[in-house]
Amino acid sequence: MKIVVCVKQVPEITDVKVNPETGTLLREGVDAILNPFCEYALDHAVRLKSIHRSMEIIAVTMGPPQARSALLRCLELGADSAVLISDRKFAGADTWATALTLAAAIKGAVPDFSLILVGKQAIDGDTAQVGPELAEILSLPQIMYGVEMHLSPNRKRLRAKRETEDGYEVLEARLPAVVSASKGERIRRLPSFRDVLAARRKKLTVITADDLALEEKDLGLQGSYTQVVKVFPPAQKPGGIKFDDLEPEVAARKIAAYLRQEGFV
Amino acid sequence: MHKISTRLTPFADFNKIRCVEGFERISREYPTYLTDESKLSPEPFDYLFFPCDEAELGAIFREMSARRVKVTIAGARTGLVGGCVPTSGALVSLENFDRILSLCYDDRAGEWRVQTQCAVCLRALNAQSISKNFPDVERCGDQPALQALSRFKQDPASYFYPPDPTEMSASIGGTVATNASGARTFRYGPTRDWVRGIRVMLPNSEILAIPRGKYFASREGEFLINDTGGKCSRVKLPSYRMPQTKNTSGFFSAPQMDLIDLFIGSEGCFGVITEVTVALLKRAEKISIVQFLKSDEQAINLVEALRNEKTIQLDFLEFYSGNALDLLQKRQAQDPKSVDMPAIPAGAGAALFFEFSFEPMADNPDYTALEETIKRCGASITESWAAYENRELQRMKNFRHILPETINAIIAERKKQCPELHKLGTDLAVPNEHLRDMWKGYRDGLDEAGLQWAAFGHIGDNHIHVNILPRDANELHRGLKLYEQFAAMAVEFGGTVSAEHGIGKMKIKFLELMYSPKQIQEMRALKLAFDPGGLLNPGNIFKS
Numbered sequence: 001m002k003i004v005v006c007v008k009q010v011p012e013i014t015d016v017k018v019n020p021e022t023g024t025l026l027r028e029g030v031d032a033i034l035n036p037f038c039e040y041a042l043d044h045a046v047r048l049k050s051i052h053r054s055m056e057i058i059a060v061t062m063g064p065p066q067a068r069s070a071l072l073r074c075l076e077l078g079a080d081s082a083v084l085i086s087d088r089k090f091a092g093a094d095t096w097a098t099a100l101t102l103a104a105a106i107k108g109a110v111p112d113f114s115l116i117l118v119g120k121q122a123i124d125g126d127t128a129q130v131g132p133e134l135a136e137i138l139s140l141p142q143i144m145y146g147v148e149m150h151l152s153p154n155r156k157r158l159r160a161k162r163e164t165e166d167g168y169e170v171l172e173a174r175l176p177a178v179v180s181a182s183k184g185e186r187i188r189r190l191p192s193f194r195d196v197l198a199a200r201r202k203k204l205t206v207i208t209a210d211d212l213a214l215e216e217k218d219l220g221l222q223g224s225y226t227q228v229v230k231v232f233p234p235a236q237k238p239g240g241i242k243f244d245d246l247e248p249e250v251a252a253r254k255i256a257a258y259l260r261q262e263g264f265v
Numbered sequence: 266m267h268k269i270s271t272r273l274t275p276f277a278d279f280n281k282i283r284c285v286e287g288f289e290r291i292s293r294e295y296p297t298y299l300t301d302e303s304k305l306s307p308e309p310f311d312y313l314f315f316p317c318d319e320a321e322l323g324a325i326f327r328e329m330s331a332r333r334v335k336v337t338i339a340g341a342r343t344g345l346v347g348g349c350v351p352t353s354g355a356l357v358s359l360e361n362f363d364r365i366l367s368l369c370y371d372d373r374a375g376e377w378r379v380q381t382q383c384a385v386c387l388r389a390l391n392a393q394s395i396s397k398n399f400p401d402v403e404r405c406g407d408q409p410a411l412q413a414l415s416r417f418k419q420d421p422a423s424y425f426y427p428p429d430p431t432e433m434s435a436s437i438g439g440t441v442a443t444n445a446s447g448a449r450t451f452r453y454g455p456t457r458d459w460v461r462g463i464r465v466m467l468p469n470s471e472i473l474a475i476p477r478g479k480y481f482a483s484r485e486g487e488f489l490i491n492d493t494g495g496k497c498s499r500v501k502l503p504s505y506r507m508p509q510t511k512n513t514s515g516f517f518s519a520p521q522m523d524l525i526d527l528f529i530g531s532e533g534c535f536g537v538i539t540e541v542t543v544a545l546l547k548r549a550e551k552i553s554i555v556q557f558l559k560s561d562e563q564a565i566n567l568v569e570a571l572r573n574e575k576t577i578q579l580d581f582l583e584f585y586s587g588n589a590l591d592l593l594q595k596r597q598a599q600d601p602k603s604v605d606m607p608a609i610p611a612g613a614g615a616a617l618f619f620e621f622s623f624e625p626m627a628d629n630p631d632y633t634a635l636e637e638t639i640k641r642c643g644a645s646i647t648e649s650w651a652a653y654e655n656r657e658l659q660r661m662k663n664f665r666h667i668l669p670e671t672i673n674a675i676i677a678e679r680k681k682q683c684p685e686l687h688k689l690g691t692d693l694a695v696p697n698e699h700l701r702d703m704w705k706g707y708r709d710g711l712d713e714a715g716l717q718w719a720a721f722g723h724i725g726d727n728h729i730h731v732n733i734l735p736r737d738a739n740e741l742h743r744g745l746k747l748y749e750q751f752a753a754m755a756v757e758f759g760g761t762v763s764a765e766h767g768i769g770k771m772k773i774k775f776l777e778l779m780y781s782p783k784q785i786q787e788m789r790a791l792k793l794a795f796d797p798g799g800l801l802n803p804g805n806i807f808k809s
Contacts, residue, residue, distance in 0.1 A: 012656060031655050069625060073654075190607050190660075193554050193632075193651040200630060 007038035009070035037119025040184025046078035075199035076191035092221030099133035135178035271471035274323035305347035312355035323470035340439030346769025383438025427453035444530030448581035462542035480524035503787035535795035552623035582725025694728035695760035
């Protein structure tokens, strides 16, 4: 049984800065990391594999050559092999062109996959579109915002607990399916030094546009239906109020008074 | 050359210097200036000054000398031995000396150097060096400084300042005055090794500019210092030999030594360091490993094996004792997010934490020598954590930091029942050949006394911080006795009573274990030669 985990390399952004002239994210001096939600997706794959030992986890990303480092991180954290889809022709791809490229690469490199896991969104673009689009392109059932995942004993179906606006839903889908992860381990994993060394001996395949059953008009900027007109940081939310070092009784009174004052109770 | 002349400072009006008067007002409005990280309580003092430049500092010295008021100097107040906690008189905070002044490339040494005022903190110095973004230099308008900065920016390599005394909010001047060291001293040496020049204000308010490599002690172990009034002071170096370990106990002394080294680590006894020029080093990518082991003894075996394996060049080599890991495991069980690490393996009885160069994108990295060394000690690299991304390296560093934090929290809780309690943290180092003896001494003493303890720190430099956690006043008393025994044992092994924290006001009696009365008298004479009126930092190193 093969699980494909689609991942993205993103800038480690804690404080978004935008070039006011070009409207693009300032990435200078910012480290590139594996998107945290993609790491959660990988977590779920590794957890499933810890129960179903014969599983194979394949990490896939579309990106420039340096995105290889995000794949190495996946290989350190438990992926068995990795695929880097990289070509100048993919440049400027919007979410649709990205999903189309990923779908074609997965069909070519891992045609016998049973499950595709993705992060619910990337922390740079925050669109949360690639996962659902991938499911549509591949005509697969999709469960988005998963927080828990279990396979049926015969491995034909997957049950996932997903976040909703009001709470949680438990859904089941037949496999193959696409599932996105919105939460994983609370504490991020750390590889052992053996994992780090072993990752560098695992198979990492590079796929270019020529390897895909797609026409050039479907790729990159040409294949994109949307275009980013402007990027701007969201307005800062006002910070909350924090009471430190208070006896529980005093703290409770203060909170109650605040809730009354704001009209919540 | 062993003769040096001082320079005058410009005049400043004493009455215009920012000053807070009266202990009551200082305590009420400026409580953070009352102590440092030692948490030592101050004796009442009368003035808190905030000079803006050398001229103002000089005016304070002149006025305080005339009034026979002693002066204590404060940097970032991160010291652990009460060096900047006043015993009387005046406290001078140097926090306004906070500009990075210039960069230059020294062709002869082949290195980049940064000239900075003394209050610039290590975090800022490193952040600006790494990002090559020096706002103070950009604004200075000085053409040579701007040209050097432009050349620095064009250099494709990335640079950093290697000394890392864990507390990166420490000021550069404070770290030079105390010869601060830390984990990376294992490879890069202490602060001393990176200082290329200093400006020092002497108690007579005149300035010495000392570049490294220009002024050396005479064969008789002397320096001659001429002031602008024509007076010549003869400075005689102490005759003792320094221990062959990391050391911050007593003034630096060596045959024909460089004058700059006398000021580095002198804990402000001779003068105030107002400016520092330090060298930067090229940065390389690193990997940090926490290697879990079965026992403390296995950890010591691995330390010795790693020392003997010359193909592995470690940047630091740190230790967590088994009982230190127990404390962290308990904290993980109560609040896993506060530790932010995967579960510590159940069978872990100790750990070593080390770092070395690593190229993440290299195709076939070969670390067979390291793997084999670990295997020969009965351990496995499968039982480890590894990190090389910046955010993950920081996570490892936080994990190292969280241990003393956990110990401090336990003591703070116990203090509620018994206010006089405090942590007892050793700072002893011994030469390589006595690491095992010293460790046996610690264990035997602590186990026999039945005290709670945990050990961590710079085992690569045979410099383990044994922390005793007393539960009541009786245990505190027994712990203090034991600490003295450990200090005497370290001296017996040719080590030091203070490897990195310094002597300050809290370890004076330990200094007396390490040096004879005659040697301490030589140190006093040296202090008197620079500071005949005893103006500066009373109570540091010597009883006042």
